[in-house]
């Protein structure tokens with residue numbers, strides 16, 4: 001059957017081909033794509049082109065973007081949706097704003113007694129309920145390795161969370177999933193993390209302590225780890241990994257373990273981690 005949608009996609013892809021050297025550079029910058037199958041990689045490459053066709057990347061003064069920069073961002077944005085394509089989950093926003101550095105934004109929180117607290121906080125990313133995703137360019141550049149930090153995936157996880165209302169750590173689940181399983185798994189891991197930090201605010205934490213901020217951050221941070229440090233997430237919260245695997249319909253741990261075996265037998269296989277700076281994502 002002829003499909004307008006498929007025809008339009010083919011036309012966009014034909015008009016914006018990615019040359020092999022361009023894609024090779026994108027791949028070099030993104031070790032976390034190592035281990036994808038050829039067909040997954042091909043699909044991701046096409047989705048990255050379609051993502052850039054549908055979204056406007058606004059670079060603020062001080063940020064210079066070339067085609068490879070844009071594709072590198074888009075490929076990370078599309079990784080979480082690699083097996084969720086037909087859901088069109090990024091259709092609700094059109095703009096990604098790139099700041100040259102972390103930015104200060106006003107914060108507002110209403111506590112249980114109704115008191116509103118306001119303060120300014122430095123962020124490297126923000127996702128607005130009805131609006132753009134804002135990313136600090138250094139945070140984007142530090143993303144892409146297997147080290148538990150990925151600003152792009154973090155902020156887009158907030159967007160997925162917001163598909164069914166406020167960001168609260170509960171994105172729209174698939175029919176095959178149970179909200180009660182998700183809620184009890186996430187809540188108990190979140191509570192355990194907070195109990196540990198309450199007992200000792202400086203306690204070593206496998207997962208970035210920022211996850212303990214609130215349930216929305218817990219989902220965003222564990223999504224980051226799911227794709228970029230699945231071994232650490234499984235070590236800390238195996239049941240959370242399992243829920244995220246059902247949600248994203250991927251198994252990055254298997255990818256990483258395959259790479260680690262390859263690295264063990266081929267010592268010259270390139271390092272899969274990347275230096276990164278850890279900042280507050282927002």
Ligand SMILES: [Zn+2]
Nearest residue numbers: 217220281282
């Ligand atoms: Zn966040």
